[in-house]
Amino acid sequence: MKTPNANSSAVTTDLLAQLRAEVAAHFAGVPASQRDVLTAIPYLSFIRICQPTDLSRGMLEPSMCMVVQGRKKVLIGKTVNHYGSGSYVLSAIDLPVSGQIVEADEDAPYYGVRIDLDPKEIAAFIIELNIPAPPKRSTRVGAYVEESDAELQETFLRLIRLLKKPQDIPAMSRILKQEIMYRLISAQNGDVLYHTVLSHYQERGVNDAIQWIKQNYAEPMSIEKLAKQVRMSVSTLHHRFKATTVMSPLQYQKQTRLLEARRMLMAGGMEAATVAYKVGYESPSQFSREYRRLFGASPLQDVEYLRHHAVE
Secondary structure, three states, rough: OOOOHHHHHHHHHHHHHHHHHHHOOOOOOOOOOEEEEEEOOOOOEEEOOOOOOOOOEEEOEEEEEEEEOOOEEEEOOOOOEEEEEEEEEEEEEEEEEEEEEEEEEOOEEEEEEEEEEHHHHHHHHHHOOOOOOOOOOOOOOOEEEOOHHHHHHHHHHHHHHHHHOHHHHHHHHHHHHHHHHHHHHOOOOOOHHHHHHHHHOOOHHHHHHHHHHOOOOOOOOOHHHHHHOOOOOOHHHHHHHHHHHHHHHHHHHHHHHHHHHHHHHHHHOHHHHHHHOOOOOOHHHHHHHHHHHHHOOHHHHHHHHHHHHOOO
């Protein structure tokens, strides 16, 4: 772990200021209601939010998002993480989390830079370059908050400025993504990323179980059948699944169902009872109880609130 000093802090402050300016420029002329801007680099996008938000739940896909202005709070499992400019949240797996913007306004919006990650790509990168395993410091879930260093910030700056040279994107975006992957693996918490993606590559059981649940969330699930399908014992699947996601397979399925139900309700055109059946519930009343328990309001109240406040 590097020891911070005055010079490195000054460099980091300057790099973050440059990153803010670059990201802000991509939102010039973009309506304040539009939160995301996609780019010509398929895995790179920008986020802008102009006011604090309520705590909301969602599925965090494999990605990392660096804050370059503002502050955010994210709940991963039972751990509440507060972080701001220069820090990032990284997830190596699909994981239900809760998050909110806690510091942002029209004069100083929350700005984020997001990179989509592919666990298989990172695992292949590790194996191809024979990158040695960092010490496994502890057993933690496949998502965490980390503070970036000057090297990672400088790589992001070069990546964003690459957008000004479209002819260089096909070749250089791949090289810069590999550099970013290396920086993430080499960071203080990089052992989590390294061991999570490699274990999924070498021991596909938990990842296969996650993918099965995501694709078949509306179907009845037997833990015994799921364990057999992914070639693990029931106890091993339960233990490794919970170590990776902070929840059991059944809890993961329930949250996946309810998040999909919320998406359907926001899209409109279906009543809550119809949505309940579509996501796998046999009882609309049970669906309403569990929806309220997760989101803090009934389906109707929650969707009306979200539409009014434009949270989603």
